[in-house]
Amino acid sequence: MRTARFPNDFVFGTATSAFQIEGGWDADGKGPSIWDTFSHTPGKIWQGQHADVACDHYHRYRDDVALMESIGVDAYRFSISWPRVLPEGAGRLNPAGIAFYDRLVDELLAAGIAPSATLFHWDYPQVLEDRGGWPVRDSIEWFADYAAVMFDALGDRVAQWSTLNEPIALWVGYGLGAFAPGSSDRAAAHQAMHHALVGHGRAVEAFRASNAAGDIGVVVDVWKRHPATESPEDAAAALRGEQDGFRFFFDPLFRGGYDPDMLARFTCEGSGFRITDGDLATIAQPVDFLGLNVYSRVIARAEHTGDEWWTATERHPGGNYLANGMEFYPRAVYDAIRIATDEYGVDVPIYITENGMSDTVERADGGTIDDDERVRYVSGFLEWIARARDEGADVRGYYLWSLMDNFEWAAGYSQRFGMVHVDWETLERTPKRSAEWYREVIRSRSVPSPV
Ligand code: GCO
Numbered sequence: 001m002r003t004a005r006f007p008n009d010f011v012f013g014t015a016t017s018a019f020q021i022e023g024g025w026d027a028d029g030k031g032p033s034i035w036d037t038f039s040h041t042p043g044k045i046w047q048g049q050h051a052d053v054a055c056d057h058y059h060r061y062r063d064d065v066a067l068m069e070s071i072g073v074d075a076y077r078f079s080i081s082w083p084r085v086l087p088e089g090a091g092r093l094n095p096a097g098i099a100f101y102d103r104l105v106d107e108l109l110a111a112g113i114a115p116s117a118t119l120f121h122w123d124y125p126q127v128l129e130d131r132g133g134w135p136v137r138d139s140i141e142w143f144a145d146y147a148a149v150m151f152d153a154l155g156d157r158v159a160q161w162s163t164l165n166e167p168i169a170l171w172v173g174y175g176l177g178a179f180a181p182g183s184s185d186r187a188a189a190h191q192a193m194h195h196a197l198v199g200h201g202r203a204v205e206a207f208r209a210s211n212a213a214g215d216i217g218v219v220v221d222v223w224k225r226h227p228a229t230e231s232p233e234d235a236a237a238a239l240r241g242e243q244d245g246f247r248f249f250f251d252p253l254f255r256g257g258y259d260p261d262m263l264a265r266f267t268c269e270g271s272g273f274r275i276t277d278g279d280l281a282t283i284a285q286p287v288d289f290l291g292l293n294v295y296s297r298v299i300a301r302a303e304h305t306g307d308e309w310w311t312a313t314e315r316h317p318g319g320n321y322l323a324n325g326m327e328f329y330p331r332a333v334y335d336a337i338r339i340a341t342d343e344y345g346v347d348v349p350i351y352i353t354e355n356g357m358s359d360t361v362e363r364a365d366g367g368t369i370d371d372d373e374r375v376r377y378v379s380g381f382l383e384w385i386a387r388a389r390d391e392g393a394d395v396r397g398y399y400l401w402s403l404m405d406n407f408e409w410a411a412g413y414s415q416r417f418g419m420v421h422v423d424w425e426t427l428e429r430t431p432k433r434s435a436e437w438y439r440e441v442i443r444s445r446s447v448p449s450p451v
Contacts, residue, residue, distance in 0.1 A: 017121035030097060067404075082125050322377065
């Protein structure tokens with residue numbers, strides 16, 4: 001492929017999330033989140049690990065902003081820990097929690113980095129979970145109220161807000177039990193996903209009613225399903241997988257309602273959910289941008305139960321696999337953009353809010369950390385983004401996941417996603433080769449050929 005080029009106003013950023021990096025899990029009045037509870041429960045996380053300290057970003061955010069400044073990123077996508085600012089989930093504010101995000105945002109602005117804040121990146125307040133969590137209808141207003149608190153606190157300075165990050169995590173947490181809160185009730189999981197979407201709409205309304213200056217949108221992860229064969233059964237499995245994975249969200253957000261065939265299937269399977277009058281209009285509220293998280297694709301087969309989609313285990317001949325087992329399929333990002341624009345008519349700007357890969361590369365003899373596979377991976381995705389842009393897609397930015405190695409949910413610290421290496425003994429940060437490379441991409445607004 002030719003060299004991919006990006007205009008000066010294209011946003012090159014990097015992304016993290018609160019639970020994965022902050023630590024300080026009970027510092028300064030923070031309440032517990034469902035991920036604190038889950039990771040303190042034996043058997044839930046790889047090798048019994050937890051995120052009590054994680055990267056200790058809560059105390060080291062200044063160093064981390066300085067790292068970003070040295071890489072030269074235009075923007076930083078982080079998430080807000082809801083129980084840090086509202087320890088009881090609703091009502092009483094924790095001033096120290098708000099003050100932390102206040103300082104972070106100011107530090108970013110002083111470094112010339114645009115803040116992009118996500119409201120819900122899975123670390124839900126445990127107290128609200130104890131009152132029923134996302135499966136109960138009250139959760140909609142709990143979320144909208146929390147959102148309003150944050151618009152009030154940071155709305156004058158945050159450039160971009162995302163309501164939800166990958167709401168499919170609610171399926172994994174309430175339906176499959178593999179994420180917090182660890183329950184396995186499929187009807188409750190679908191109800192939770194629906195409530196989160198209505199909560200998104202109510203948060204957008206709260207945003208419009210506030211004096212906040214930036215843009216608001218939502219982040220959905222798209223893993224396109226490719227039927228393994230030409231059989232109608234595999235094609236049906238691919239459609240089912242896409243409905244369960246991302247069309248569940250795209251349909252009501254951008255088409256005004258859920259797919260009737262999907263709803264009928266859920267009813268048949270005993271996992272139907274309640275939609276209240278007015279919900280669909282609330283969900284379909286216009287957004288300012290769409291965030292897409294894209295990592296790879298899924299090969300769909302009729303024999304799959306559908307529960308293993310998120311581990312993307314199916315290998316196929318001729319596939320190009322990374323050392324971590326994930327397929328290297330950079331066209332995935334082009335496909336995701338095209339699904340949004342061509343199939344759903346999305347005409348607001350699109351941001352690739354996450355893309356990246358994990359590895360286990362450690363320091364070489366020369367002291368460098370040569371994560372060449374990450375460079376190749378990100379190059380491939382950027383090339384396909386450039387192609388989509390050249391063909392007219394309004395893609396405005398790209399956030400590399402992740403700034404630094406962090407707590408990868410149920411996989412604990414077994415997977416390193418960072419362009420900055422974190423030593424889990426000393427918490428020392430060391431930029432990897434990919435950080436150098438990304439600096440050059442940002443400076444030149446082009447992708448030099450991969451190593
Ligand atoms: C997300 C992601 C991140 C993960 C990343 C790598 O939804 O934002 O799950 O939190 O760390 O996707 O798996």
